[in-house]
């Protein structure tokens with residue numbers, strides 16, 4: 437069942453066509469990431485889905501409602517975590533979360549929520565005493581206060597250190613386990629790769645593609661890079677025939693391959709035949725970021 441169904445959604449700001457006939461669906465319990473360069477139309481789409489912005493045309497159904505006319509009953513069913521919510525600095529974490537929970541008819545227990553986002557030891561700390569990453573956790577707790585069926589996460593880990601980002605990812609994974617549907621926007625492709633079941637890539641208001649991160653990587657038809665070093669450049673005599681000419685720099689070899697499996701097989705068989713060690717042998721398939729960049733740059737060329 438689709439939690440979000442968008443068909444031919446269009447929205448212009450004066451002469452700027454910010455969203456141009458965009459269609460996609462997000463299934464129940466799915467994590468869907470909207471990706472795209474600055475100005476691609478992500479925020480406009482998300483605000484229309486949240487019911488905070490009007491559309492010019494198209495059909496939008498979220499949780500069985502039209503967000504444009506759903507009013508407060510609709511908004512009580514969704515959670516919104518913005519990039520930087522302004523907080524009342526003198527409140528403690530527990531006070532703020534309790535206040536937020538009290539706004540909703542169907543709500544989480546405030547203390548459970550504080551535990552869920554990993555702020556248990558900061559319950560009685562005033563907001564002004566929280567670090568940037570802890571504030572983002574508080575943002576998340578506030579967005580979850582109404583036990584939302586659908587959560588909008590806007591760049592949830594911007595400014596996080598690597599450990600805090602990993603914690604945030606674990607938290608999102610836990611929310612997935614609770615059955616919450618999540619619409620995520622992010623500029624971190626690794627984050628989308630890690631979290632999203634499917635991603636949609638926007639550019640200049642158009643939805644270029646939708647698919648799983650693996651489908652996008654495979655669809656990019658970008659090469660895999662095979663690289664290795666040998667103990668001595670002399671060992672490279674008699675390299676087997678490969679699908680493309682290898683780039684050799686001293687004792688280091690880099691092969692840009694469109695046929696990685698047979699190339700890998702030939703190289704490992706060659707190495708074992710010659711008794712040569714390949715200590716840093718690496719096979720690097722294209723990442724989601726590679727696929728995203730190829731896709732959005734290609735689209736720029738067409739325009």
Ligand SMILES: Nc1ncnc2c1ncn2[C@@H]1O[C@H](COP(=O)(O)OP(=O)(O)OP(=O)(O)O)[C@@H](O)[C@H]1O
Nearest residue numbers: 449452453454472473474475476477478479480481
């Ligand atoms: N209130 C507005 N008035 C006029 N133009 C706007 C307004 N909001 C957005 N735009 C324009 O609409 C287009 C899409 O903007 P939007 O904020 O939806 O993109 P985005 O993908 O969220 O960008 P970012 O990644 O930078 O947040 C841009 O060209 C932007 O300049």
